[in-house]
Amino acid sequence: METPIPDLSALNHQPAGRHGKIQAVGDELFFADGTPARFWGANLQAYALFTTEPRFMRAHAQRLSRLGFNLVRIHHHDSHWVQPNIFGSEAQTTRKLDAFSLKKLDQWIAALKAEGLYIWLDLHVGRSFTNEDGVEDFEEIAKGETSIRVKGFSYISPSIEALMLDFQDKYLRHINKITGLSYAEDPAVIAVMITNENDLTHHFGNALLPDKNVPRHNAVYMAAAREFALENGIDPELTWRSWLHGPSKLFLNELERRFNDRMIENIEATGFEGLITTTSLWGGMSVAGLPSLTRGSMVDAHSYGSSGEVFYDPRTRSGFLDWLSIGQVVGMPFSVSEWNIGEFPGDDRFIAPLSVAVRAAHQGWDAPIVYGYAQQPLNGPLRPTNWSMAEDPAMMAMMPAAALLYRQGHVRLAEKTYALCPDHEAFFGNSITPASSVGIRTIVEQSRLVTCMPDTPALPWLQASVLEEQQHEILDTEHSYLEPDAQTVAADTGDFYRAFNDGLIVIDTAKTQAAAGHLSDKTVATTNVAFEVENPTAAVVVQSLDDEEITTSGRILVSLAGRAVPEELSFRIEPLVGRLQIKASPRLTLRFPDQKKAAVGAHSFQDGMHVIDLEKLGAGNWFYLE
Structure with a gap:
């Protein structure tokens, strides 16, 4: 382990x-x-x-x-x-x-x-x-x-x-x-x-x-x-x-x-x-x-x-x-x-x-x-x-x-719900799947999707779905909910987006901010974090552990992942190179989960930001600012 x-x-x-x-x-x-x-x-x-x-x-x-x-x-x-x-x-x-x-x-x-x-x-x-x-x-x-x-x-x-x-x-x-x-x-x-x-x-x-x-x-x-x-x-x-x-x-x-x-x-x-x-x-x-x-x-x-x-x-x-x-x-x-x-x-x-x-x-x-x-x-x-x-x-x-x-619900429930509600003839008669429906594919990263059970005389035990008490819009399975020139798809809450042309997922909430995917050659900025990672493929997550927002948290978890190539009974792990800038309380110190301090020279506080040199952290997937 x-x-x-x-x-x-x-x-x-x-x-x-x-x-x-x-x-x-x-x-x-x-x-x-x-x-x-x-x-x-x-x-x-x-x-x-x-x-x-x-x-x-x-x-x-x-x-x-x-x-x-x-x-x-x-x-x-x-x-x-x-x-x-x-x-x-x-x-x-x-x-x-x-x-x-x-x-x-x-x-x-x-x-x-x-x-x-x-x-x-x-x-x-x-x-x-x-x-x-x-x-x-x-x-x-x-x-x-x-x-x-x-x-x-x-x-x-x-x-x-x-x-x-x-x-x-x-x-x-x-x-x-x-x-x-x-x-x-x-x-x-x-x-x-x-x-x-x-x-x-x-x-x-x-x-x-x-x-x-x-x-x-x-x-x-x-x-x-x-x-x-x-x-x-x-x-x-x-x-x-x-x-x-x-x-x-x-x-x-x-x-x-x-x-x-x-x-x-x-x-x-x-x-x-x-x-x-x-x-x-x-x-x-x-x-x-x-x-x-x-x-x-x-x-x-x-x-x-x-x-x-x-x-x-x-x-x-x-x-x-x-x-x-x-x-x-x-x-x-x-x-x-x-x-x-x-x-x-x-x-x-x-x-x-x-x-x-x-x-x-x-x-x-x-x-x-x-x-x-x-x-x-x-x-x-x-x-x-x-x-x-x-x-x-x-x-x-x-x-x-x-x-x-x-x-902990750091990403919120979608603001809008779409309902997939074909009648029983279409429901059973057509192959309705994400592969066959551009409507399904283009809505599910933006808003919530629920599927209705149809009123079906041949199946009297099947309870037809009732939507009166829900705020919803009927999904058009043939309609694209993304513009033809779109290069990203974003949640209706604003909590995350995926830039599919760049191969990048970004999460930006009060308590979790993250960048994952192809990060090299770009700086990814969220509300309180700047991710400058040179590895072609990586994931970096900054999170509050004490139910406070990142800027006021007294305990922050930083999680890192890069490429890991399996060998017989182990993995060859690519260390991350680059730096993070995190806007948080100046009183915090960077350390490993079971140590008082992290690698010497890996952490400094400059211009109101915690600056972490990823290359100097050494081995490890997790670090605390506390």
Whole structure:
């Protein structure tokens, strides 16, 4: 682990759960005692869950808290490629939960809870059912293999559903031997997901089609499609064709709804009173995949970006955060249980935490969760990868800054709300996405976007969105909300802008001021800071830590990130060159988080400004002025 690091643990409730159970009130989250809830999270997954020693669990729980996280999603607990997993090592059946694996999860949950980190539990991720589990028509799915993954099939197979119900019942009723509480009744466990990245509407409906050589499953699917079409007076030949927009999207949402309702009833029977997500909007899905997701108490989405996101012109293409923006349904909380830069190592990956935090705060999202903190055992050095970023100096450098900005509301909620409200024929009949809509792409960095659920006779359970009490404007999906000659896109609050021609993001608020992207050959000025950085790609953030404005703050955090190139078990880090000028109290002195002073000669006070020579700071991602 890098040292020293800042300590944001005072932001957390210690222990997690001391304000009571979580609850959704409209599109906001509160604890039982009325305390508002907002989560900045990380995924903890796979081998990290079951092979990390308890002393390292406690150390990483403390570190996560210090870095500003207050939510951890437990993920890939059941995946077939993880050995051991929740079923043990090379288990012949997945009908039994392994006592040793449960003990490891108990230890993690207790350690995280003690440090003020809330828990999100996935119920089904990558479980590979065996031929000993009793799945009906197992051989049809297996095609000669000894185990099967059941995405898509879970929605129409009673035996697969029964196995999933049995698992989630046992899992949520399990008594944590350390806390003395079942997972279901522990107020620190705030959310569950029924099934990860498992939808019929855009991905796994195709697994059930006539050409997939699954005749018994296809027969069930086709019979259900015919029945739905006849009941609703729609064309049966269009209803079963899952790859087409139109009637099939209505039918597939209905199949998902039936399954979700049964799963939710079982979850609630365990005593769980927290947030339930069904699955996620992910992998290029259109808004037609949202209706069944509203059967939970919170809508969730996933999206992964690429290098150079800071340069995209929204008039011509979409960014990864735009795909998340269409998932914010009117009147419901919204989480992002997976986000990251999908390629590794992207030179500018350290910009992503700031981008996510800014967008989430401006849009009013409730729980962004990076994927992932660790997928490898946390007993020693980690191999560099974006799925185990615990030791990535690029990504970790910006996490405290992003957490502080988002959790403390340094970037304000947008002043104006646009509503994406097509009628049901367009909603289900067209592929409405950021890729197809210039209106979506050009508005979501300027103002808030919410998506309406349409009045849909074929789906009587779908609650049509009501907007009377909101100040909003209906989004024109075909209209560009940027002028043809625009080179920047800016928030309607004035809190940030992105100069996409220059590849630059600038944040300028009373308590956070930052510049990230391609900074060389220019001076970037905010209200109280001048950023003069010679590195081609970097991020620098100046923030108040004591709830004062930067100019009057008695404690300022400076966060730095540059390019970091992975080697076998470490990174080669490019030091930043240039200087900062910060208008703040003259009484402040620059120091490392665990030292009284920083490098000699790195700091001076001239003409009412703190001047910091970045090259003289030496190693380190964080410094204080205090």
